[in-house]
Amino acid sequence: MPPRIPKPATAKQNPQEDQREESLQAVVLADSFETRFKPFILERPRCLLPLANTPLIEYTLEFLANAGVQDVFVYCGSHTDQVEHYINASKWKLKSSPFRTLTLLKSTANCVGDAMRDLDNRDLITGDFLLVSGDVVSNMSIEPALAKHRARREKNKDAIMTMVLREAGIGHRTKSKGSRPVFVIDPGAERCLYYEEMGSQRGRSRHITLDPDLLTSNAEIDVRDDLIDCQIDICTLDVLAQWSDNFDFQTLRKSFLHGVLKDYETYGKTIHTHIVTDQYAARVKSLRAYNAISKDIMGGWAYPLCPDSNLVPDQSYRFRKGKVYQEDTVAIGRTSIKKTIIGSRTSIGEDSIITGSTIGRRCKIGKNVVIDGAYIWDDATVGDGSVIREAIIANDTTIGKNCTIESGALISFGVYLPDHIDISTDRKITRHQESFFDSRVDPEDSDTSSIASSRLIYRSHSASGSASSISTLASADDDLEPVRDSSRRSSFRSDPSDDAAENRDFQVEATASILDGLQKGDPADTIILELNSYRMSTNASQHEVRKAVVAAFMKRVSSLSAGDSASRMSTREAVREVFKKYKGLVERTMFDKDADDKVDQVDFLLLLQKEALGRPSGDQLLLFVTKEMYDSDIVEEDGVLQWWDNARSGEGEMGKVRDLTEQFITFLKEAEEDDESEDEDGDVED
Numbered sequence: 001m002p003p004r005i006p007k008p009a010t011a012k013q014n015p016q017e018d019q020r021e022e023s024l025q026a027v028v029l030a031d032s033f034e035t036r037f038k039p040f041i042l043e044r045p046r047c048l049l050p051l052a053n054t055p056l057i058e059y060t061l062e063f064l065a066n067a068g069v070q071d072v073f074v075y076c077g078s079h080t081d082q083v084e085h086y087i088n089a090s091k092w093k094l095k096s097s098p099f100r101t102l103t104l105l106k107s108t109a110n111c112v113g114d115a116m117r118d119l120d121n122r123d124l125i126t127g128d129f130l131l132v133s134g135d136v137v138s139n140m141s142i143e144p145a146l147a148k149h150r151a152r153r154e155k156n157k158d159a160i161m162t163m164v165l166r167e168a169g170i171g172h173r174t175k176s177k178g179s180r181p182v183f184v185i186d187p188g189a190e191r192c193l194y195y196e197e198m199g200s201q202r203g204r205s206r207h208i209t210l211d212p213d214l215l216t217s218n219a220e221i222d223v224r225d226d227l228i229d230c231q232i233d234i235c236t237l238d239v240l241a242q243w244s245d246n247f248d249f250q251t252l253r254k255s256f257l258h259g260v261l262k263d264y265e266t267y268g269k270t271i272h273t274h275i276v277t278d279q280y281a282a283r284v285k286s287l288r289a290y291n292a293i294s295k296d297i298m299g300g301w302a303y304p305l306c307p308d309s310n311l312v313p314d315q316s317y318r319f320r321k322g323k324v325y326q327e328d329t330v331a332i333g334r335t336s337i338k339k340t341i342i343g344s345r346t347s348i349g350e351d352s353i354i355t356g357s358t359i360g361r362r363c364k365i366g367k368n369v370v371i372d373g374a375y376i377w378d379d380a381t382v383g384d385g386s387v388i389r390e391a392i393i394a395n396d397t398t399i400g401k402n403c404t405i406e407s408g409a410l411i412s413f414g415v416y417l418p419d420h421i422d423i424s425t426d427r428k429i430t431r432h433q434e435s436f437f438d439s440r441v442d443p444e445d446s447d448t449s450s451i452a453s454s455r456l457i458y459r460s461h462s463a464s465g466s467a468s469s470i471s472t473l474a475s476a477d478d479d480l481e482p483v484r485d486s487s488r489r490s491s492f493r494s495d496p497s498d499d500a501a502e503n504r505d506f507q508v509e510a511t512a513s514i515l516d517g518l519q520k521g522d523p524a525d526t527i528i529l530e531l532n533s534y535r536m537s538t539n540a541s542q543h544e545v546r547k548a549v550v551a552a553f554m555k556r557v558s559s560l561s562a563g564d565s566a567s568r569m570s571t572r573e574a575v576r577e578v579f580k581k582y583k584g585l586v587e588r589t590m591f592d593k594d595a596d597d598k599v600d601q602v603d604f605l606l607l608l609q610k611e612a613l614g615r616p617s618g619d620q621l622l623l624f625v626t627k628e629m630y631d632s633d634i635v636e637e638d639g640v641l642q643w644w645d646n647a648r649s650g651e652g653e654m655g656k657v658r659d660l661t662e663q664f665i666t667f668l669k670e671a672e673e674d675d676e677s678e679d680e681d682g683d684v685e686d
Helices: 015-019 058-066 079-087 110-121 143-155 212-217 237-244 252-262 287-299 463-465 503-522 523-536 543-559 571-581 583-587 599-613 618-631 637-645 650-656 660-686
Strands: 025-029 071-075 101-105 129-133 137-138 159-167 179-185 191-199 223-224 225-234 270-276 280-283 317-318 324-326 336-338 352-354 370-372 387-389 428-429 454-457
Touching: 015 387, 025 058, 025 110, 058 071, 058 079, 058 137, 079 101, 079 280, 101 137, 101 252, 101 352, 101 650, 137 225, 143 159, 143 225, 159 237, 159 280, 191 252, 223 618, 225 252, 225 270, 225 280, 237 252, 237 599, 252 270, 270 599, 280 287, 370 637, 454 650, 503 523, 503 543, 543 571, 543 583, 543 599, 571 583, 571 618, 599 618, 599 637, 599 650, 618 637, 618 660, 637 660
Parallel strands: 025 071, 025 129, 071 101, 159 270, 336 352, 352 370, 370 387, 428 454
Antiparallel strands: 129 225, 137 280, 159 225, 179 191, 179 223, 191 270, 317 324
């Protein structure tokens, strides 16, 4: 029998642990899971599209480096091979990189919700982390927001997230003209009470409906529709647990934020805001925002994120007369250029007029060309006498002589337009044929003007010799077969756990099956039989089995301790009820009783510790479960002590949730020392 534990003593303070500074982690969603940048994203990920001639992801990684982030996880979806190639060749992979680690994660997720649940399954996050999109541009300091978040977290572990929002006028050019986010905030606690999106689109209400209880239960509220959502979130591990527990959550704001706020009375989780007023922060979430943020960068509003900061090592931009940012080795004839960015090895012919535009590298601009408010990416050619206004021309595109490209036109990669072609307003032209994946529609795609009239044009070979307007050509997508995008299946050797996504289905089904058996009171052998059958059919690992068991057991404990007053158990009683009755089930997940290194037991306890993070009174729950498993001989003393000494167990939020368990560990260590002393005394007497 294990010795009885004496009355709890005051836990010993570990000064090193108190003084330990948490290492900050960040997750970058390189896949936006949106279609607003079609047709460009059919061939290239949004995070690699150029903004002021610099890939979007460079701005995001620069922001994270200035924020003091040490570990970055870049979460990829479509075109993973391109993201991998770019990151591996960038300055962020050099020894001089400010990041301790930069890990690329492969995913088959089709929405943010899938990505977050997959991230939770990977067990890579150990404490508070930044969640950002791969198209964030910001010069703000994150320290004030982090300090407030951590202070709130110390007082209330149910404060699970802080959103960074930027104050701007209602008509600010970086704000969406379609849907407007509305945040209802308690200004004293900086707590978000309600969230809704409203706008002027057909079918979208221009009004919001507030619960009267919000008005009566809060002394003061602010209804804010003048805030820019930068999608910079400071998250706790409990955020990942919320995503995993709610498979209806698909998007960050419409489902996750709205759902957590709606369920506040049930679960008590709170989400807070940090509003920035004097620094720059925005997200390139639409073509309208792309245009606005490009102008902000050229105008110095995002300083020091300016072209002449030369974020990419081989850039050589200098600020010149006429508000022109220009690289070396540019050939310019007698022409008029104002408020423009020009990349290296670009040539511009005589008598051209270029205003408020961006021109990439190795471009050839002919004579008598007018370019006004347009974006021309690398290696493009524009013939003599052509006019381009407020359009985007992608890489390797050729515009013939005397062509007219009207406002809002999008010409994708490698398109060839012959001479005398007119492209009417809002037309999109691409050579790429859409796959089944490509043809998905983004319901929030509200910022592209005249969506109803904007359609993709697939250029046929006969078009190259036609003098008619390409906007009259029929679309060639009628004959396409529904084929999955091959870029999502490409190899990704830098991913540390390629099979994590494949095991997601096992996690969901196995957890549900075990929990159903626990609730019905099925014998342990019956649950084990079903679990093993499913494990073998999916080739799941023993770690995945342990994870499913832990999740189901902790959910069962929570349900028993949260019932009505007549049937509700205390947390200690609920733990004893579940773990004592199904001791055999837990024991069948660990196979290291005869080994010196208790790898399985340590893994099981780490999974328990992580589950406890996302639950009310998680520190107390972890203590009760650990002690019950030890008293029931499910885990051994060596297993408990090896878990306690494991580096992951003591990091960040993981370290905080085990504070109450320290008294139990102290007892085990002191008891072990007493046994050793008695053995030594016996040896002396002999």
